[in-house]
Amino acid sequence: MCMWRFILFLISAQDVFGASSDADNTISVMEGDSVTLHISVSAIERDDQILWRFGPEDSRIAEIYKQKIPTYDSNEIFKDRLEMNNQSGSLTIKNIRIKHSGLYRVTIISNGGTSDKSFRVTVYAHLPIPNITRDFSQYSSSSSSSQNCSLVCSVLNASHVTLSWYAGISVLSSISVCDLSISLSLPLEVQYQDKNTYSCMLNNPISNMTTHLDIGEICQPYADSEQCCGSTEAVIRLVISAVVGVATVVILVDHFRSSSVGHKLRAEMSPSVP
């Protein structure tokens, strides 16, 4: 299953060559899904026995015999996630987790003889959203920095994923990780005036997550931006406080004036009241 081209971490020969050929069926699912391993027994006959096994130890996990109720081997890995259909013998794994990835084998013993079937199940984690940040470590006094903006797209603790930078729909660069859960980051250098639409995509074989780059937002000229925005902000603050100050004075003056007029009016009117 693992056929990542760019960077390969600790791939055993079995992963590369064995995985896709050692099973009759390969199934990829997202963590949290329910998956059913179908077997094509039309209906379990009176004396049929169906036995499911899992993992490198080939441990027995579920069994049905003589049309009775399926039994599940008490099992720390699956707890109560297994459900075997007592008509078809198909096995359902509910709310599947990463650790349930592996090889499932079923043996069907009937009057007609014995048959085997196997399923290679790969469970993929939900992908995090890739994070694009400015890479200030690349910001040096060299001439490139005045024209260029260094960025990095990163994800934490990912496995079985590829992280790629796209310009439009073409891939600019990619980095992949197979089995290990590690943090990945991938640099990109763009020019401030660049009109391409860039995006950073994280994907595994069954899903993807994309973050679009907003150059105008992330790539403000570094040194200039401090000056520009610092002083602009100061000016705006000054103007606002001046406006607020003037307004306060105007309101106060107005208030005092109207209340003193009121006093005057009342004073003038009081004598005429009998």
Ligand SMILES: *[C@@H]1O[C@H](CO)[C@@H](O)[C@H](O)[C@H]1NC(C)=O
């Ligand atoms: C600036 O970035 C462009 C790619 O956008 C690259 O081709 C060029 O070499 C960079 N310039 C410098 C001086 O690093």
Ligand SMILES: *[C@@H]1O[C@H](CO)[C@@H](O)[C@H](O)[C@H]1NC(C)=O
């Ligand atoms: C990303 O996933 C969507 C579905 O979520 C799919 O339609 C699309 O083709 C995928 N894109 C790539 C490049 O794999």
